Each structure stands twice: as C-alpha cells, then as structure tokens.
Amino acid sequence: MSQNSHPRNWLIQGVLHIGRMLLPALFALTFAGVAHAQGTMDFSGAMTLMSTFKTFAMYAGAVICLGGLIFAGIRMMSGRFSEAVPGLFGALFGAGVLGWGAGWIGSLTGQSM
Template identity: 80%
Template sequence: MQIKLKFDSRLANRWAERFSKQRVIHAARVLAPTLLVLSLTTAAHAQGTMDFSGAQTLMGTFKTFAMYAGAVICLGGLIFAGIRMMSGRFQDAIPGLFGALFGAGVLGWGAGWIGSLTGQSM
C-alpha cells in the first residue's frame, strides 16, 4: 500500500520555479569567478601576516647540527687516518683522510648553505 501525498501550494511552486536546476547551474557559473577572485584576494592579504620565526629557529637548529656533525665526521676521519698512519699502513689511511675532508665540507658548506636559506650570518 502506497500513500501518495499531494501538496498544492502556490508559494512552494514559486520557490521550486525559482530554484530550478538550470537556474542553479547558471548562478554557479556566474558566481564561480567572483568566488575564486575573492579567495585569492583573501590569501594575498593573509600572506603578510605569516610568522616565520619558528622556521628561522628550526633552520638555526639544522645549522648547529650541521656544524657539530661536520666537526665529529672530520675529527673521526682524522683519528682513523692517524691510527692507520702510525701503524704504517698509509694506503689504508686514505679513506680516513677523505672522511675528514667530507666532514670539513659538511662543517663549512653545509652550515653556510643552511644559514643562507634564512639570511643568518656565519
């Protein structure tokens, strides 16, 4: 058993005509560019209020880590090479010297590059 309910109202019919599918699609097409421009304008105004002090602090931490890591790598490579050289195996000391050179590169260029990303001075 189906119950059919018929609702006859002039006001409801008027609202149904006002919000037909074609009219809603047309309204969306007309309003879409305006909404896009308004959203971009809002983002442009918010751009000046962004706070990057946390990013500078984080990059300062990375710079400090690069300096310490470079120093540890350089010192470890020199100790490794020195022990090999004292035992008379000069060819085995070459990787340690390259390790010390790599550590010096991390210490100098790595920390300098990280510092240049945020405008920090060395």
C-alpha cells in the same frame, strides 16, 4: 548521418573539452583570491628551526672530520698508508659539511656566520 556527426554532439563535445581545459585554471584562481586575503606570517619558528639545523651541521661536520682524522692517524701510525686514504676523505667530507653545510643553511635565513 551517423550519431557522432550531428552538429549538436560536436557542440557538446567542444564545450566539455573547453570546460576540462579551463577547470584547473578556475580552481587555481578560486584559491588565489583566498591566499591574497591572508595576513602576515610569523617565521620566528622557522628561523629557530634553521638555526638548530645549522648548529647540527656544524657539530656533525666536526664529529665526522675528527673521526676521519683519528681513523686516518691510526692507520698511518701502523704503516698502512693506503688504508688511511678513506679516513682522509672522510675528514675532507666532514670539513665540507662543517663549512659549506652550515654556511648554506645560514644563507637561507640571512644569518651571519
């Protein structure tokens, strides 16, 4: 009989295998009890931070949109309409940041626009 086929070795290997499978769950359950013991959390700082991000998205979108329009306008006035297209797409991107970006950030915190 080989050493690995001994019934006691199979039992030890089985127990070790079950222990390795259950260890992550036991670890998670240990900290789940601690997490339930916590009190309420104050998110006023997070709301202020998200409001700052929303304001930044609005200003950044406005600057990008205005820059794209100025770039496209200069190119169009000089008669190079094909070179004005990237500026128009830049203005469209800026408008997207201004509208959707600020709206999305505001929706995360329930702020009204």
